[in-house]
Amino acid sequence: MKKNLILKTLILTVSLSLFSPFAIASYAVNNNSKQKTEATSKTAPKAKTEASTNTTSEAKTETNADGLPEIKGEAALTFDYDTGEIIYCKDADSKRYPASTTKLLTALLLSENKKPTDQLEYTESAKKQPEYSLNLNYMHNTMQPGDTVTADDIMKGLLLFSGNDTAYVIADNVAGDSTAFADMMNKKAKDLGANNSNFITPNGLHNDNHYTTAYDLSLILKAAFENDWVKSTMELDKAPITLKNSKIILENRNLTLGKNGNLAGKTGTTVPAGGCLATVYERDGRKIVGVVLKSRQIDNADMTKFNDMDAIMNYSYAATKSVYKTKGDDVGTADVSYKPFILFGPTKTISVPVKLTQDVNYYKNAINDAESKITFDGTNSSAWSLLSNKNIKLTYSTRHYSEEVTGSVDITLSAILKDNLIIYIASLVVLIIIITLILLIKAMASNAKRRKRSYSNRSRRRRY
Incomplete structure (x- = not known):
């Protein structure tokens, strides 16, 4: 028994001596790795953010079952700058808070009402604005009501730094106050077709009644870019820019400006709005407008909304059109007008089947699926002319886009005759009656002449 105990002790001792170096080495590696991570975290928080962002970017290149990019943004849209065709959309008509992307509309109104060299007065309401503002972040709260700044410097402060105070400088100098300026904003938005938006503040700081949609914001962005x-x-x-004789350098918050095709745009973020981004991209000579709303926004270094934008732009530039309708498909009926007797008679209409003579393609997305249609404007076409040439021009249209396509009408002479059978029978009866009357009148006239000649002949015989 004692021998067994001694033997077991020896085996345990040898085992510990063999494996302990590996355990110590493993502990050393783990401990050094932990210390290195902590040191990196303390000395380079931005690098850590970028590392986590790269991981997020890779995730965002994934696609769902429909082949669409997976993005964090809750609402997004892209459309072709030149044609207006919507390429990608995600909940693009839902009401969202725009945060500082609001300043695109503010900038547009400044450009339409002031010149770059105009002097604008720094106002009391501008001074009351929170960070981020030129007054607080650059001038240490030394800006005073009555100070003047050029309109061009205010524009740069608005669009590059996204200064909250610059938006109120614009509102007060253009409209007198922010309430009147909001009226101008809403009118301008409606003029641009942004009908599902409502603006309260010139800078986009949160207000429950200050909202837009991804689609509306895309229209505002394009107008601003133009x-x-x-x-x-x-x-x-x-x-x-120059403030109170001090020169300061502003950096654009559009962090991917000049990369991947990003030409220009505007960022925005508040807690309720999340991360917002509106940009115009250009690749290989083709421009696409893009909007992302309610993306993730942890801090100012968070690249999620930029990664979202790259993902939907990559998708949009690679997207090809799907078949909406195929050549030979029935696309409904068309009402064409005509006169039963070609040039005269009451104007009537006849419904005729319409078919496509070409394939019609579109970018498949929720908006185009819901709003695409093919129509025929037959106001200048006559049913009689269509009998000899059945080819017609149709219009494929969806939101913000339309194009001409070709089709044909299935119209026959028998259809027109059938449609006017009563008129034609009645007209034939009337015609027969008229002809009969004419013949009767002619016969009566002829009989009268014969009687007259007969009477004249008898009178002459009596005289002789």
Whole structure:
């Protein structure tokens, strides 16, 4: 028994001596790794954010069962800048808070009402605005009501730094106060077709009644991009401005500006709005407008909304159209007008089947699926002319886009005759009656002449 105990002790001792170096080495590696991670976290928080962002970016390149990019943004949309065709959409008509992307509309109104060289007065309501503002973040709260700033510097402060105070400088100098300016914003939005938006503040700080949609914001972005002053400002990576004789350098918060095709745009974030981004991209000469709303936004270094934008842009540039309707498909009926007797008679209409003579393609998405249609404007076509040439021009349309396509009508002479059978029978009866009457009148006239000649002949015989 004692021998067994001694033997077991020896075996246990040898085992520990053999494996302990590996255990110590493993502990050392894990401990060093932990210390290294903690040191990196303390000395380079941005690197850590970028590392986590790269992981997020890879995840966002994944696609769902429909082949659409998986993004964190809850609402998004892209459309072709030149044609207006919506390529990608995700809940694009839902009401969302736009945060500082609101400033696109504010910038547009500034450009339409002031010149870059105009002097704008710094106002009391501008000074009351919270960070991020030029007054607090750059001037240490030394800006005073009555100070003047050029409109161009205010534009740069608005679009590059996204200064909350600059938006109120614009509102007060353009409209007198922010309430009147909001009226201008809403009118301009409606003029642009952004009918599901309502703006309260010029800077986009949260208000429950201040909202837009991804689709509406895309229209506002395009209008802003088409304005030379706004466009040239959004394209700047950084720019100097002068405040109270002090020169400061502003950096654009559009962190992917100049990368992957990002030409220009505007960022935004509040807690209720999440991360917002509206941009115009260009690749190989083709421009696409994009909007992402309610993405993840942990801090100012969070790249999620930019990764979302790259994902939907990559999808949009690679997207090909699907078949909406095929050549030979029935696309409904068309009402064409005509007169029963070609040039005269009451104007009537006849419904005729319409078929496509070409394939019609579209970008498949929720908006186009719901709103695509093919119509025929037959106001200048006559049923009689269509008998000899049945080819017609149709219009394929969806939101913000339309194109001409070709089709044909299935119209026959028998259909027109059948449609007017009563008129034609009645007309034939009337015609027969008229002809009969004419013949009777002619016969009566002829008989009268014969009687007259007979009477005249008898009178002459009596005289002789």
